[in-house]
Amino acid sequence: MGARLTAALLTGRVAAEVSRRLGRGGGTVIAGHLVPRIDPAALTKVTGRLPLGSVIVSGTNGKTTTTRLISHLLGQAGLRALHNRAGANLVTGLVTAIVKQADLRGRPRADVGLFEVDEATVPAALLQIRPRAVLLTNLFRDQLDRYGEVHFVAGLWQQAFKTLPSDAALILNADDPLVADLGRERPQPPLYYGIGDPSVGISEPPHASDARLCGRCGTEYSYQIWFYGHLGHWACPACGLARPRPQVEAIGVTLRGDRGTDVRFRTPGGDFAARLALPGLYNVYNALAATACGLQLGLPLDTLRQGLESFTAAFGRLERITVGDRALFLALVKNPVGFTEVLRTVLAEQTTGPQARPETATPGRTLLIAINDHFADGTDVSWLWDVDFEGLQGRVATVVCAGTRAEDMAVRLKYALVPPQQIVIEPDPSRALDRALAVTPLGETLYVLPTYTAMLEVREVLQRAGHVRGFWQD
Amino acid sequence: MADDALTLVHLYPDLMNVYGDRGNIIALQRRCAWRGIELEVVPVSLGDRLPTTACDLIFFGGGQDREQEVVSPDFVSSKGAAVRELVEDGTVVLAVCGGYQLLGHTYTTVDGEELAGAGVFDVRSPPGPRRHIGNIVIQAELDGEPRTLVGFENHSGRTYLGSGCQPLGRVLTGSGNNGEDGTEGAVYRNAYGCYMHGSLLPKNPHLADHLIGRALRRRYGSAATLPPLDDTLEERAHQAVVRRAGKLGAVRSGAW
Numbered sequence: 001m002g003a004r005l006t007a008a009l010l011t012g013r014v015a016a017e018v019s020r021r022l023g024r025g026g027g028t029v030i031a032g033h034l035v036p037r038i039d040p041a042a043l044t045k046v047t048g049r050l051p052l053g054s055v056i057v058s059g060t061n062g063k064t065t066t067t068r069l070i071s072h073l074l075g076q077a078g079l080r081a082l083h084n085r086a087g088a089n090l091v092t093g094l095v096t097a098i099v100k101q102a103d104l105r106g107r108p109r110a111d112v113g114l115f116e117v118d119e120a121t122v123p124a125a126l127l128q129i130r131p132r133a134v135l136l137t138n139l140f141r142d143q144l145d146r147y148g149e150v151h152f153v154a155g156l157w158q159q160a161f162k163t164l165p166s167d168a169a170l171i172l173n174a175d176d177p178l179v180a181d182l183g184r185e186r187p188q189p190p191l192y193y194g195i196g197d198p199s200v201g202i203s204e205p206p207h208a209s210d211a212r213l214c215g216r217c218g219t220e221y222s223y224q225i226w227f228y229g230h231l232g233h234w235a236c237p238a239c240g241l242a243r244p245r246p247q248v249e250a251i252g253v254t255l256r257g258d259r260g261t262d263v264r265f266r267t268p269g270g271d272f273a274a275r276l277a278l279p280g281l282y283n284v285y286n287a288l289a290a291t292a293c294g295l296q297l298g299l300p301l302d303t304l305r306q307g308l309e310s311f312t313a314a315f316g317r318l319e320r321i322t323v324g325d326r327a328l329f330l331a332l333v334k335n336p337v338g339f340t341e342v343l344r345t346v347l348a349e350q351t352t353g354p355q356a357r358p359e360t361a362t363p364g365r366t367l368l369i370a371i372n373d374h375f376a377d378g379t380d381v382s383w384l385w386d387v388d389f390e391g392l393q394g395r396v397a398t399v400v401c402a403g404t405r406a407e408d409m410a411v412r413l414k415y416a417l418v419p420p421q422q423i424v425i426e427p428d429p430s431r432a433l434d435r436a437l438a439v440t441p442l443g444e445t446l447y448v449l450p451t452y453t454a455m456l457e458v459r460e461v462l463q464r465a466g467h468v469r470g471f472w473q474d
Numbered sequence: 475m476a477d478d479a480l481t482l483v484h485l486y487p488d489l490m491n492v493y494g495d496r497g498n499i500i501a502l503q504r505r506c507a508w509r510g511i512e513l514e515v516v517p518v519s520l521g522d523r524l525p526t527t528a529c530d531l532i533f534f535g536g537g538q539d540r541e542q543e544v545v546s547p548d549f550v551s552s553k554g555a556a557v558r559e560l561v562e563d564g565t566v567v568l569a570v571c572g573g574y575q576l577l578g579h580t581y582t583t584v585d586g587e588e589l590a591g592a593g594v595f596d597v598r599s600p601p602g603p604r605r606h607i608g609n610i611v612i613q614a615e616l617d618g619e620p621r622t623l624v625g626f627e628n629h630s631g632r633t634y635l636g637s638g639c640q641p642l643g644r645v646l647t648g649s650g651n652n653g654e655d656g657t658e659g660a661v662y663r664n665a666y667g668c669y670m671h672g673s674l675l676p677k678n679p680h681l682a683d684h685l686i687g688r689a690l691r692r693r694y695g696s697a698a699t700l701p702p703l704d705d706t707l708e709e710r711a712h713q714a715v716v717r718r719a720g721k722l723g724a725v726r727s728g729a730w
Contacts, residue, residue: 141492149492149538205488212488218544220488220520336494373718379608380626382494382671404718407711411676414707415500425710 005046005106008039012099031099032092043091043128046098046106047113050082054113054129055293058122058157059137059179061338062286063089065278066137067116069290073307074112077299082110089118094125112297119153123160133296134164135171137289139178139211140229142335142378150211154178161186171292173285174246175231181215181241191296193288194246196266197253200281201225201232216241227281228344229337248292250284257348258329263308265291269301274308280345282338321467326437327445328462332455333369334377336386339449343388346447347395364397367447368436370429370454371405377451381405389416398439400424402432403454429457478698479512480689482531483524485553485573486545487517493628495535495570497673501682502531509701511690520548524556530689531566532557534573536671539583542572546589549576554592561594566689567665570674574660574667575599575631584630595660595667596638599631602652606630609719610648610670612658616684622646623678624715625670633669635660642668647719664688677715679708 012031019030035042047054057067071081084097094115102108117125119139126134136157139150161170166187173179174194183190195201203225211230212220219238226232235242251271252264261276263284276287287308294304319330329346333339346365373379389412392399399418401409406427413423426432433448440446450458462468484499499515506513518524537545557577561567567577575581575589578597582588586601610627613620623643632652635641641651642659650658650669659668666685668674675682683700690698 149540151538151540213541213544380493380628380671382497382626382673385494385497385500385673385676386491405714407707407714408677410707411711412497415497415504415676417504420704420707423707425707 002105004039005042006104008035008042009099009102009104009106011035011038012095013104016096016099030096032088032090032095035095035099036091042106043095043098044130046102046108047082047129049106050108050110050113052079052112052297053132054115055133055135055297056115056117056122056125056129056131057135057137057289057293058117058119059135059173060119060140060142060335062137062282062289063116065283066135066286066289066293067114069286069308069311070293071114072311073290073294073299073304074114074297076307076310077303079112080110081112081114082108083114084116089116090121091124091128094129120156122157123163126160126163130165131168133169133171133293134161135289135293136173136179136182137285138173138176138229138231140335140337141383150178154182154215157182158185169296171289171296173231173289174244175227175233175285176211177215177221177230177234177241177243178211180244183244190244191248191292192244192246193248193285193292194243194250195227195231195253195281195284195288196246196249196251198225198233200253200255200284201227206230214239214241228341231285248288248295250288253281253284255279255281255348258345263287267291267295267301269295272301272305274305276308277312279348280341282341319468321462323437323446323462323465323467325442326440328448328467329445330448330450330455330458332452333449334451336383339387342449343391346449347391364395365447366397366436366440366444367392367399367449368402368432369399369409370402370432370448370450370458371409372403372451372454372457373405374453376453381408384408384412387412389413389418393417396422398422398424398436400426400432400436400439402426402429403451406432429454430461433458433461478510478690478694479514480506480530480686480693481514481516481525481528482533483529484515484517485532485534485549486519486537486541487535488519489541489545490535490537490572492538492541493536493571493671494673495533495671498533498535498568498570498675498682501673501675501679502533502686505679505682505703506686508703511686518553520544521552524553524560526556526560529560529565530693531568531685532560534567534569534577536571536573538572539585542576542581542589543583543587546576546581546591550590550592557592558594561663561665564664564688564692566685566692567594567667568675568685569665569667570671571627571629571669574669575633577665577667578633578660581631594665595662596636597633597651597660597667598636599633602630602632604630606649606653606669608648609715609722610650610658611646611716611719612643612648612650612670613646614643614659614681616680621680622712622716623668623670623674623681624712624719625668625672625674625677627669628671629669633660638662642666664692672715677708677711679703679705679712
């Protein structure tokens with residue numbers, strides 16, 4: 001009866017082990033290819049045995065950090081999550097996760113399944129994992145060469161939800177009209193989260209928006225306030241479609257630059273305040289998403305607060321590393337909205353809130369921006385022209401441009417009026433890191449902003465130098 | 475030159491903006507400013523009228539099918555005739571991807587909806603069986619000189635040229651207009667259409683200056699000249715794409 005599943009899992013385990021011994025970066029996907037050939041239902045069978053069911057997390061930005069955060073919250077509550085790691089978020093990565101975290105009879109060594117899923121993989125994941133909840137963070141244009149336009153992905157998700165059991169919960173970002181609107185045809189009202197503090201918003205529209213027109217009637221949305229990109233307090237003046245009232249809301253937000261964020265949360269179970277180590281408004285959304293998910297899983301408020309405060313970011317997404325007498329701040333960049341927000345965090349003046357300190361008199365920051373155009377990064381670098389680099393003018397001392405598209409990055413900076421003599425082109429990541437560190441003053445921070453594969457390269461350089469661990473060990 | 479001023483109309487900047495084409499506006503603005511030429515950018519969107527008396531350049535960028543469906547009727551009914559007249563009068567136009575398609579006779583979306591265009595270019599764009607995605611390098615001729623142009627194409631529409639316009643160039647790497655006849659883009663008088671994102675003008679400063687020069691001469695007479703700029707970084711980026719496109723080889727097709 002279970003022989004086929006056992007054979008599949010055994011094969012997967014052997015493949016993963018062989019691959020690991022051959023040093024193929026942790027063997028994250030080979031097992032995922034082999035297992036379904038032996039038992040196509042392996043993923044469904046194993047996840048079906050999880051006592052508390054499964055949660056699927058998807059969206060353009062924040063899914064890795066949000067998934068890590070939920071896992072951390074579950075850990076605080078003494079619950080064990082079975083989850084896919086290191087951004088292995090296609091079906092193969094999900095299968096690999098069960099191979100590693102179930103015994104050979106297919107019994108999971110965990111209480112809850114927690115799966116970060118690539119946007120285009122959501123339909124397949126929903127068919128194979130019958131989740132108790134689906135959490136969608138946001139939908140931005142990201143790698144148009146790969147996913148297509150945002151409405152295409154929204155349409156995929158809308159279709160895929162028709163396969164969901166009616167009791168499955170949807171956890172949606174109320175501030176993103178593309179995501180919020182996905183809940184309107186569900187039998188059960190979704191659990192919405194959003195930011196309710198207008199003091200951290202912007203009253204000017206962003207120069208480029210991915211969701212300008214009402215999903216129902218095609219009229220241009222009107223916004224009371226924008227937080228970033230097309231996230232904000234939106235409404236359609238024609239048909240009345242509007243931001244749903246979020247049950248989980250950040251009613252007070254104090255951004256403390258790269259030192260973190262203070263957030264006051266309002267939930268159906270009561271209010272609480274937490275000091276997040278994660279910087280930036282985008283991480284307020286990640287914290288809100290994880291909090292909403294924690295509530296859906298029945299975690300107590302006090303556990304949520306403690307977990308939110310003790311969490312530090314997912315690998316490479318956002319890290320602080322000490323390299324000799326200098327600090328290194330590493331943040332992944334992958335699309336216009338995310339990159340613009342990372343720059344806002346890097347340049348943040350620490351002047352808000354009671355903990356504010358006057359900005360130390362730094363003449364200008366040192367940056368290393370590494371842009372690759374491999375498949376996982378997106379092969380089209382046009383999006384760099386939609387990132388607001390204009391704010392760097394007068395606030396950077398040196399920007400080293402690295403990666404396969406170092407020259408494109410350099411031109412973008414020149415047209416953002418960064419003086420050409422402050423721009424260095426050094427495509428090789430190792431040499432670029434050496435040059436950037438050499439011009440970073442002692443005691444100061446080097447800000448390293450790479451695309452996905454460039455981040456892996458930078459980490460490898462840092463790992464060889466003994467500054468960080470290999471990522472599959474975490 | 476300090477008194478020189480030009481006006482650029484940016485068509486539907488709020489709707490046709492998803493492929494980073496904003497870089498073209500930035501490039502034109504900076505390259506004018508660096509020479510003491512003031513370039514005023516006038517956004518013109520749904521329901522707006524085209525300022526026809528003071529219009530030296532028009533830019534029309536790429537958008538998603540959904541936005542294109544909203545833009546097409548507005549453009550054809552309230553702006554198409556004005557743009558045609560301006561083009562006949564020598565106004566400089568750069569249109570990329572969706573904007574290029576809407577300056578042709580018709581564009582058909584992936585879902586099969588046929589959208590009308592302004593008919594500035596004698597081209598038609600039916601949908602293709604696959605998407606053309608990848609780096610593109612073409613050989614063009616600017617002011618009588620052979621020059622390469624580099625960019626990134628991402629389109630499912632296939633564009634076919636009629637006899638009323640010339641191709642912008644010949645494809646060296648990539649698909650171009652339709653992946654069949656080796657042509658890319660279209661030129662009619664001072665109007666240029668193409669599929670090249672990237673953004674196009676920052677990495678092709680010679681094309682940017684060609685457009686600015688044409689606009690200047692039309693407004694201020696044939697004596698108007700453009701002092702050269704230091705384009706070291708731009709040229710490096712241009713050459714890097716030529717090498718990269720050659721290395722990565724032919725276009726790959728997308729699944730959507």
